[in-house]
Structure formats: structure tokens, C-alpha cells
Amino acid sequence: MNDSLNLKNIKKGLEDKLKSVSTEQDIVSIQLEYLGKKGILREIFSKVLELPEEQRKQQGEKINNLKKEIEELITQYKDKIKGNKSLEYSDLYNSLPGKKPEIGHTHIISQAINEIIDIFKPLGFTRVRYPEIDWEYFAFEALNMPETHPARDEWETFFIESPADKKYGRMVITPHTSNGQIREMLKGNLPIRMLNISRCGRKQIDNSHVPSFYQFEGLVVDKGISTTHLIGVLDYFAKNFFGPDRKIRLRPYDFRFTEPSFEVDIDCGMCHGKGCKLCKDGWLELGGAGMVHPDVLKAGGINPEEYTGFAFGWGVERTYMMKSGTKIDDIRYLFANDLRFLEQF
């Protein structure tokens, strides 16, 4: 019937009109034209009243639906005009960038720490934190490093002006997270899978050293722990952190608190161990590791005949900087707090 066609035309006509409006006022007048007391819809309605009962009901419903659609259309265009002011420039408007909410930045060190935790967590490691200002005993003596030992030279330790403790020696800024090894062992819970991420300090400053920095220290103590376990865990870390195609290797080194001790290398991301301009011989140094020295286990109250373990402790910042992509060439940026730097992470 031509009635329904008519209704469609009404809606079409409205749409055309709305497309060309540019002010809210125009829409109000269109609204009056269609929905007003003397508007188009009223007029159709009055015609419907004249129809026989059956048709009247059917037609009435249709008109009601149309009314709803018209109202929706009008509201839609009103909103558009309000936000836009001028529909004439709608293409330009739509091409604008989104208005982003003001979001800040967590620090790159926090991000690195989270990434490290996420890798070790599934292996059953539990995160802990041990004091940055600690006794010499935990940082050195208990780690098989008496004051007279030349190995101490490697640690550029800050000392605190404070009376020395009879039992624990001087107060220091711990130069490594290994002070946490003994503290963790002394808790008395075995086996141990510790991930100690803490702040350390060393008397050094240049493009690869800062006086405050973070280390992450893994310590595993259990029955039957071997060098192969250390390799397995570190390889898992390296593949997850640096990329599935990377691999690690161990070389001999010496730390007083591990025996044997290792230097851990990762193959260069560019040449994978062949040697290239970036890496010279194909490998890059990640950090130190080793099998926990029996004297250290003893100092931690653990029987080395029964338990063995491994440990590693690496710089958070340094490890993160080695990840391809960051391209940070000076570690001091991390503590300079220049917002132009921080906003990049």
C-alpha cells in the first residue's frame, strides 16, 4: 500500500533535511515540523483515526515506530551539532587525533623488575627484598670474604659513619644483593627458591655505573642441585627475556661465595656467537653466578653435606639495557629523572 511507502519517504525526507543543517536552531525547527502539534506526524495520525478499527491498530503501530525513529534521528543530529558546531567541517573534525587521557609513566627500572619477576615466577621463585644498609657481615664475612681478602677490591663499598657492631662489623651500603643469601637461609625454610630484587650501592659513577642501582639475585638451595640446574634456569631466563633464539654459556670466574664460580655470557643478538662488529667475539657478558660455597651454606645454618645450591646476581639496569631495542648508552639517565627521558618508556 502506498501508506507504508509514504512513511518511508517521510523518514528519507527528514534525513536529507538533517544532513544539510548547520545549527541547533535548524534542528529545533525541523523537530517542530515533524513532531510539533501541527507537525507531519500529527497529521498522519489524524488520518489513521479515520481508518477502520483493524487497519487503525496496524497503522498506529507503524506510525508509533516511525515516531521513535524520528526522535532518535533528531537526538543523534542534535548531539552531533553540539559536539561539532559545524557539520560543514566534519571531515576535518573526523581526521583529528583522539583526545588521550593524561597518563603518566612507570619508571623503566620498575618495568624491568616486573619483566624479570614474570619470568622467574613460574619457576617457583618468590620475590623478597633485603636491607640496602646492612652489616659488613652479611655483605662480606658470611660470604666467605674476610676484610683482608683481596677479592673485596672488586666491590667499591660505601661505609656508613656509625660505630661498628662487635659481631657484624661496620655498617655498609650493600654493594650486591648477595647479602640476602644468608638472610634468606637464616629464615630456616628449605628448599629455597629466592628472587631478591633490592637496591645496592657502589662508589662508582660513569656511563655504565651509578652509585645507587638494583640487582636481582636468584638463590636455589635444595637436595641435589647441580651446575646443570643453574644453566637450565639461566637459559630459560635468557630465552624469555632476550628472545627464544638466544643462548647462554658459562665461563670460569672466581667469587669467594661460590665454588665453582661462573661468568655468564649470552650470544650476541646480531651474529649469534659468530662474532661481529657489535660484539667482537660473538658473546656478551651478562653477569656472575656459581654454586653456593659450602662455607656460605654453613654460615646460613644449612648442612652442605645434605643440601647444595646455586646463585646468581645481576644488575637490573644493566641487564635491561642489554636487551636489544632500548639503545640506552648511559646508565646515569635512569637516575637523572629527566621527564623527556622518562616519557619514552
Added chain:
Amino acid sequence: MNVSIPYSWLKEYIKTNATAEDIVKVLSLHSFSVEKITKVNGDDVFEVEVTPNRGDALSVLGVARELRAVLPRNGFKCEWIEKEVKVPQLQDKDKLEVIIKDKTLVPRFCAVVLDNVKVGKSPKIIEERLEKIGIRTLGNVIDITNYMMIDKGQPMHAFDYDKILAHKMIVRQSRSGEMITTLDGSERKLPEGVIVIEDGKGRLIDLCGIMGAKNSEVDEHTSKVLLFVQVYDPVRIRKASMSLGHRTDAALRFEKGIDYEGVLPSLWEAANMICEYCGSNVSSSLIDIVNEERKPKSVAVDYDKINQVAGIEINPEVVDQTLSDLGFENRNGFVVVPSWRHDDVEIIEDLAEEVIRLYGYYNLPGKLLTGEIPVTQRDESFYWEDKAKVLLKHLGFFECYTYSATIKENVTGSALKIANPLSEDLLYLKTSLIPQLLEVIDKNKGYSEKIKVFELASVYLPNGNNLPLQPFMLGIVGKGIEYVELKGIVESLFDEMGIQEYPVFEISDYDGGKLGVELNFEDLVKKATKSRTYTPLTSFNSMKEDLTFEIPEGVLYPQVETIILNADERIYKLNFKDIYKNALTFSIEYLDKDKQISSQDTQEIRKKIFDCLKKINVTLKG
């Protein structure tokens, strides 16, 4: 400590087909890192990073001994060139009276006198080799002592015998404040306990193990030389050299331990060289005072333990062969530690290290951990720290990391001081996070009108003679933000942490429109909770309205809030909306959980509110 070794010099000890690059690779994988190879006058000079436990390898001999063990395992030939130690002709003409006050100062004291010494230039080969590794040539006698230190790892000293007055030596510890002028011309004031030698006239003639004294040095007029080869107490040498700030190559070797059995061969070889190159003869008998007997050390070989450390099975024959290649002598289940490793090898783990590093750590497979899952109590702090960081980030904050130490102006009076600071800027341990965050804002003032920063870190509060308290704090500082905005941020954090009762906190004003607040994060963690209890939802609708009250002088917001909330249980939510002068606008939401609330109900509630507020003279505005 790094040591420079020319490849050509190594060939005095070994014959091999390995190239310089091969040597670098093999040494790095099995023994020591080689930091670099430098080409000097057509020779390859290795810079070897010798670990502190391996004083024995700070020499050409030591590196050659390693190569003898590791090269053949990597498919290279390596033949050892045996050298015979010839004892020179001795004469008993010149004497030296030696008094050692404390036997522990010098476990072994060896010397000979040589006469007819013609001091002059060294032969070319010695000069060239020393120059290649950056040691200045200083005439034949001194050059020979330096040469032997690099060749054998044994530091030695040459005195002008006639400058040792009364030909008498007293080895003793220094008294505090004694002065000595060393060979480099420096006058040094000694602390107590440094090993020194006094001559027959009471002059100090040697700063033992560190550097000789000027008053007894060999010069162009010298005709008799006392060649002096010692083993000193490593701890005393280290202490002295550290406290004098004079870390000489000799001291660095002495403090790492000297091969007891290497002393005499080194002495004889040096004496022979002086005889040959300086035209002299040995004019004394051998002075060899052994103050400490060293018995060979032996360690039981526990093959199972070695396998356990490695995590793989290593054939016992391979174990035996490896140890023997490194100079360990097999004796039925025990090995005797070679004299040059005496200070380094003690326990089975040490032997395991030797065996496995020669096997090649890089040859071991990786295994994941098995075994029991540790039962641990998780520290919830980390969860909440992360929550706080993420929340603040999304509220537009920059997270900062500042140094633990700072300037005096940034700390309170009792702050801990670093005894050996890097600089004046980093002298005190921070007692609050705020000052350094204010500095961050100032440093970045050109960045934006509005800057918000925070840091989550420890501060350090003295705690008597105990370790300082190191509470984890949250410092928040902003520029270009309002007081209520910052307060709202802190309160949002409390909400995020599930803290129902807001702790008291103080927002402070700082120069340049900065606001800051510092919270003890550990206290917040104690109050934080992850658990949430839900209130059943009703199907009834609430009614909302805004009400504005005039607040008289002396009445504060919390008071008004409490009164309204307590006026009727159907007050579902109450929020501060706006303030204009003393007119406070609240938005109030009414809800009856049992039935649909009506406008009559809200009228009734409203009346209750007004009645309650009237008591403190708060009235509806308008």
C-alpha cells in the same frame, strides 16, 4: 687484576700450533678472560684478567701452565719446554746479619749478594719484552728483577748492598708516624704495623713487598747487589698497601700469595741473569730463612661429589687425567695440591671446579629444577607497590628513581653520613623522599605547567647502634595541581588498596606552587586488603538530588558529612559536589532496600537531615 703477556714470551715455556686467537678463545672458555690482544712490535700481547684466587697465574709461567692443560683438550699441540735450574757458584765472602722480630711477617726470607756488578743497559731481549708490556726499563739490575716478576710471578728487590749500613737488616713492623722515602721519590708517613726493614744504623731501607727505599737503591755506582726474594704475610701487605694508597704490582702479587717452592728457582734464575748480563758473581752463601714450614696439602677425590656439582657423569679417568694435567699429584684417592695452588685449593668443590672448567662449562646441558615446591609466605608489599605505581601512572604521574644519598640541605639533622662518599652531593642518606622529588620538578620546570611525580623507595632513619630503619615510603609531589586534587589522588590510592578508614596525612606547600605528601607505604600495606564483601543489589531505583547548605564558622566538612550519613539509613550515597564561599553542595542518593522509595519518603528523610544539621547551625541555602 689484569696481566699483560706477550705471545713470544709464552713460547719460552710451550711449543704449540695454536694461534693467538685460538689461545684467547681457549683461555677464556677454560681459565681466564682475555680482555684483548694488542699488536706491539709485531708481537701479540694478551691482556689476561686473572681472578683474585689465581695469584699463581699473574705470570708468563702461570699462564703457560694453564695452556699446557687446556690447549690439548681443544685439539692443539702443546709441548712443555723443560728448564733446568742451575745453582750458581756461591762464595762466602759477603755476609748479611738478619734479625726478624716476628716470624709471621715473613714466612720465607731468601737473599744472595752479588759483587762486581756493572750497572748499565739491559740486553735487547729484556728491554723489548718489558717495553711490550709497558714496563719502563731502568738499567740491567732493576730490569732483571722486574722481568722475573712477570716471568715467574715472584716480585723481587735489589738493594745496593753497601747502602745497607752495617750489612744488617732488622725486619719489623713500623711504628705509627715513621717516615720513609720510597724509590718513586715520595716521602711516606707510615701507619702502625707495616712490614719494614731497618738497617744497622736505624734507617728504614725497605717498605717491604710494596716498594724499596730511595736510600738503598741501586744506581750507576753500585758494585754489590743484595738480591732479595721473599714471601711476606699477604694480609699485612694488603693492609699496608691499601692504607698507603700505594698499590704496586709487587704488593698485588704478594697479597694474593706466592708459590713457596718457586722462591729458590726464581732467585737462582735472577742471580744467573745478573751474573750473565752484569758481569758479576755471587759473593755470599744462600740466605734462606724458613719461618713457616709449608706441608703439601692433599684433598680426597670424591668422584660422586664432582658429578653432583656438575650434574653429569664424568669418567673417573678423565677426572684423574685433568687433575694431573693441572699439576695435582694422584695418590690413591687423594691428590696433592701443587705448591703454586696452595692458597687456592682446599676442598672437593675446588677440585670439582678444576675438573668441570677443563671439561668445559659450555659443554654441560641445562636442566630445569625439579624437587619439592618451596612453601613460602609471600610478601604482599610487592603487590601493593605495583598497584600504587600503576594507579599513579594512570593518574598522570611520572615515577622517579633518585639516589639513596643526597646533599646535607635535603636531610634532617640526624641523617646517616657516608664515611667514604663519592662526592659532597652524595654525602647523607636521605631521610625523606620529598626534597629530591622537589628537585626533579625544578629541573623539569620547562616541561609543562603541570607536573606530577612520585617515588616509592626507602628512607634511612638512624636507629641507635642498630641498622637504620629503612621504611618504604611513597613520596608524591606536584606542580600546577590543587590541594583537593592531590588529596583526592591520595584518597583514591586508599580506595584502590581497600583501606576503609583513611589514615591521617599531611599535604605540604613548597616554593613555586609545589605540593607534596609523603606516606609510610608499609603502614598502608598493613591496612590494605584485597578482600571485598558485596552488598546485595536491589531491584528498586534510587532517587538523587543535590542539596546546598550554608556552613557557619567553625564547622568542618567531616562533621557535616557524618551527621547527614547518620540521619537516616536510607541515605545510600553522599558525595561532596561543590563549594562556593561557605556554601557546600552535596549530591545525595536515597535508596530503600525493601521498597521503591517515594518522594514522600525523601521529603521525610530530608526533614530529618535538616533537623540534625540545625543543631550545629547548618541550614539549607536559599
